[in-house]
Amino acid sequence: MSAGITAIATLHSERLKRLSESEKLVAKYRDPLLLASMELQSRLYNILEQEFLSYYENEDRRDLVDVYTAFLIGQFFSWTYILRRQVQFFHFSTDKSHQKLSRAIEAIQKSFSTDEYGKEDSDFMLWRGEQLAIGEIMTVSDDVAPDRVSLNFPRLHRHPITMTTPTDNKFQDAQAYLAKHQGDSYLKGWDLLWDKGDYLPWDRGFPNPALEDTLVQRVGTIGGPIAPNGERRKALVPGCGRGVDVLLFASFGYDAYGLECSAAAVEACKKEEEKVNNSRYCVRDEKVGKGKITFVQGDFFDDTWLKEIGVPRNGFDVIYDYTFFCALNPELRPKWALRHTELLAPFPAGNLICLESPRHRDPLAPGPPFASPSEAYMEHLSHPGEEISYNDKGLVDADPLREPSKAGLERVAYWQPERTHTVGKDKNGVIQDRVSIWRRRD
Numbered sequence: 001m002s003a004g005i006t007a008i009a010t011l012h013s014e015r016l017k018r019l020s021e022s023e024k025l026v027a028k029y030r031d032p033l034l035l036a037s038m039e040l041q042s043r044l045y046n047i048l049e050q051e052f053l054s055y056y057e058n059e060d061r062r063d064l065v066d067v068y069t070a071f072l073i074g075q076f077f078s079w080t081y082i083l084r085r086q087v088q089f090f091h092f093s094t095d096k097s098h099q100k101l102s103r104a105i106e107a108i109q110k111s112f113s114t115d116e117y118g119k120e121d122s123d124f125m126l127w128r129g130e131q132l133a134i135g136e137i138m139t140v141s142d143d144v145a146p147d148r149v150s151l152n153f154p155r156l157h158r159h160p161i162t163m164t165t166p167t168d169n170k171f172q173d174a175q176a177y178l179a180k181h182q183g184d185s186y187l188k189g190w191d192l193l194w195d196k197g198d199y200l201p202w203d204r205g206f207p208n209p210a211l212e213d214t215l216v217q218r219v220g221t222i223g224g225p226i227a228p229n230g231e232r233r234k235a236l237v238p239g240c241g242r243g244v245d246v247l248l249f250a251s252f253g254y255d256a257y258g259l260e261c262s263a264a265a266v267e268a269c270k271k272e273e274e275k276v277n278n279s280r281y282c283v284r285d286e287k288v289g290k291g292k293i294t295f296v297q298g299d300f301f302d303d304t305w306l307k308e309i310g311v312p313r314n315g316f317d318v319i320y321d322y323t324f325f326c327a328l329n330p331e332l333r334p335k336w337a338l339r340h341t342e343l344l345a346p347f348p349a350g351n352l353i354c355l356e357s358p359r360h361r362d363p364l365a366p367g368p369p370f371a372s373p374s375e376a377y378m379e380h381l382s383h384p385g386e387e388i389s390y391n392d393k394g395l396v397d398a399d400p401l402r403e404p405s406k407a408g409l410e411r412v413a414y415w416q417p418e419r420t421h422t423v424g425k426d427k428n429g430v431i432q433d434r435v436s437i438w439r440r441r442d
């Protein structure tokens, strides 16, 4: 018995010794870890709440935004890696005094490894193994004093973390891709882009808040989702991409249709619809309920898809055009305007909502996106199907005295939205996007 007590006493004293050494180590690394966490937290807050990514518009700062954000993530992983490596023999996660810290680290690692964020399931997902590897890459041991460790920024720089924030490079990649498929084969270009799936620089993964605000604040102009005869009104999103705007329209109660020329994009839309935890698209008004969602593959300019979904020409009460006008080669703009007159319901039920963007892009810069100043919408939609002349600066030769044509749409509202995606702002953060609403005259 006495031998037993001695053994327990020895174990206890060894445990105490381990604890105090562990305390010392945690104390040594806790402060840099805390600092790294605060720096990372501040960067995430700035990105999510303070429009930090608008610095992307500024070429001189873009690289800094990328690299330093990557550094802050790496720095955090590095300190957790160091801490775990140093105290791994000290029952770090079971010692009561460290449990709070251990649980906090665990929660952060779990958030990084979840597939819940981003537009693709794995956009912001870093598996635990990857987190560990980043931590390891970021850490250099000192050969002379092995417990002395430091951060290795240049090494991280050589192993940049890829983040799916849109960059001009991605735009250029997409442009180069589309440039291979000009003229009649341009649909093939979009198709291949979607099949490839990693050059989708326009894709923000959620609807533009300007659309949401329009549907909430402009019911007086557009009308609600239910027609006077009690039927749901129909909303069309041409070139709907991942379909997020279509889901938004349905959540407001419209029967919502998303048109895409690419089969892979239609698949992406269906996947987006299946995401169950998408609180963004919850029913807005219980009395109205949710509208039906239909995604269809087809070419905006022909009628095949209309037949497939059983909607006649001029059967859409609302059409939402965002990043579609600017995606099309300007040569197609007369056809684009004419086609809207063929799809939009007659006055006053039919409303075409254009979220005009990007208005502040250099008109001579290659696209897509092609610069889309308000004057271009005005000239084309006032004279559907007609050639509009552009000057050598790439701007429409607008003639304010020219009468609109009979089939021309009329602009019934035009405003600067209070909120929009960052790409719709200039380098000073001023919103350049505009919303315009158009109706047929007949």
Ligand SMILES: C[S@@+](CC[C@H](N)C(=O)[O-])C[C@H]1O[C@@H](n2cnc3c(N)ncnc32)[C@H](O)[C@@H]1O
Pocket (backbone or CB within 6 Å): 187, 190, 191, 194, 202, 203, 204, 238, 239, 240, 241, 242, 259, 260, 261, 262, 265, 298, 299, 300, 301, 322, 323, 324, 327
């Ligand atoms: C720049 S993307 C915008 C996507 C979406 N509106 C968004 O904001 O994420 C343009 C989309 O239009 C589609 N598209 C281009 N020409 C089309 C056409 N003639 N008919 C149907 N879709 C088309 C492309 O496949 C592409 O997904």
